[in-house]
Amino acid sequence: MPRPTDRPVPRASRTGEQTSAVVFPGLAGTTFAALGKFLVLDRFARPRVRVADEVLGYPLLERFRDSTDDDYSESAQVASLISSLALAERAETVRGARPRFCAGPSFGLRPTAVYSGALDLAEGIRLTAAIARREREFFRTHHSDIVTHTVVRVPAEPLAALLAEWNARGDRLEVSGDLDQGFAMVTLRETLLDRFKRAIGSIGGYSMHTMRPPAHSTLFGELRTAMEQDVFADVGLRTPRIAVVKDQDGSIVDTAEAMRTMLLDTFNRPFNWRAVVGTLVAQGVHTVHFTGADALFTRLDSTVRHLHVVKTDPKSALRPSSLPVGETV
Structure with a gap:
């Protein structure tokens, strides 16, 4: 079956073009009401839904629609992953984004891993589902208070x-x-x-x-260990093709091992969005494309004071008035 491109290979910046980045926000707004129509209709999302169905062994949209859990269910997390990646491709194809960096605070690290080329789409879906299941199992018996x-x-x-x-x-x-x-x-x-x-x-x-x-606490060292042993042991991460800004401290991730460490650190280390912004600014980034449903990071003073924000979210992607002439969802 033909598979969607995990992300287009970055093209060289045109002369005078300002440096940009793609940011994948977290899980806020990850409900079927918010994402369902987009996943059904969007031309960049539909192929990714088919890959998810194949990888998961069940119809993603049906499971997502019927889920009584909130943003943290397995189907919701996979839906967030593929919608964010579809929106990133839309930002490149429709809006002409040419990012040199990518980042993703909290859950956004998972689409970041795929977008950067450290994982392919199927691997990213499989990993996201496995993390959701293991995390749910962990908190059922640990730190319930x-x-x-x-x-x-x-x-x-x-x-x-x-x-x-x-x-x-x-x-x-x-x-x-x-x-x-x-x-x-x-x-x-x-x-x-x-x-x-x-x-x-x-x-x-x-x-x-x-x-x-809860999330991102040094209390959860056992969770990090469980993830490393039970989920990440067989995950073959690769060197990212595009520089990743680590959400915990703003450092640049440019090796497979550093990518693995970043993904595992999210369980028991706090994230620092201001450090991410600081690194992007220091690297000469002017425009940040936020690809996903977000009502937080795009509004923070630490973001808008330093960066030009371009939002590509499910609602705007389905709005005919926002599409170029001849463009369809």
Whole structure:
């Protein structure tokens, strides 16, 4: 069966063309209502759905439609993967994107691995499904009392002091994601959550959503080990064809081993979006193509103050008015 191109081979930049990057956002908005129509109709998505059906051994869209889980179900994660990759091809083919770098905070590392050439599409689908299953199994018996909570407009020094105070008395809290100045994800025991929300309010901050299962915490070293032994042991990663910016610290990933380390580190190391932006800016990137459903990273001050944002998401891809003359979904 003909397979879709995992990603077009990067073409040389035209004279005077500004350096760009592709970023794959995380799992927010990964529901059938948000993605189903796009996956059925989009000409870049349809071939990837057929590959997913073959790899998974079941009809992806039917499983996705019938899933009662949220963004974290196996079918939702695979749907997010292939929709993001389809949108990246659309950005290149329709919008003329010529990225020299790619990145993907949190879950976005998985489409990044495929887009960069470190995995082919079928391998990426298989890996994503296996990670989803193993993670669900792990949190069924481990750390059921842990959540990751997002806070915003929290002054950096008061937040650091608050975490230090709570940790000093034995309440283990840690930052699992640095999104922007005063915008962070904090992992803690669920029994502390209400008190933590009040404490955040007392220093002028606001509470947002709470993630279950939690993510990106040093508490989850066992999960990383389980993934390394049970899921990644037979995964043949290759040297990426396009430079990847590591979401944990902004370093450049350009070997197969560094790619493996990055994918495993996501389970027990926090991500740092500001470090990613800093690296992109330092590398001369001007335009960032966000390919996927996102209402977060494209709006952050740390993003828009430094980079020109171009969104290619499922809704805009299906909007006839946004397509060039003669272009169809």
